[in-house]
Amino acid sequence: MSFGSVVRERRTALGIGLNDFAERLGISPAYWSRIERDHEKPPRNELIERAAAILGVRMDDLFVEAQRLPPDMQRDIGRVVLAYRRMRAAGKV
Incomplete structure (x- = not known):
């Protein structure tokens, strides 16, 4: 299943309409509809x-x-990579 279809399935199972859901997210229903139909990539992390x-x-x-x-x-x-690079630069790896 895609991101959009998983979200749409859960949203509809909860009885939340597309317009209400988009309003709660602070975005346009048209944009969210495109995400749910996989016409857009998944949205930003927030x-x-x-x-x-x-x-x-x-x-x-x-x-x-x-x-x-x-x-x-x-x-x-990111922290692990940074620590590894420091250790490598110090000749400890």
Whole structure:
């Protein structure tokens, strides 16, 4: 399933209309409709986080559907890479 279809399925199961959902996200219904129909890429991280809260699903699950790492994991990976580079530069690796 795609990001858009997962979100649409959950939204409709909860009885949340497209216009109401888009309003809660602070975006246009037309834009969100394009996302749900896979005519747009998944939205920016902030909207994925808000959508997860509205839908009552784990944020990490929506990021996986969007084929992205959750922001906290992105930061952690960045820290690991930085530490590795420092160790390598110091000749410890």
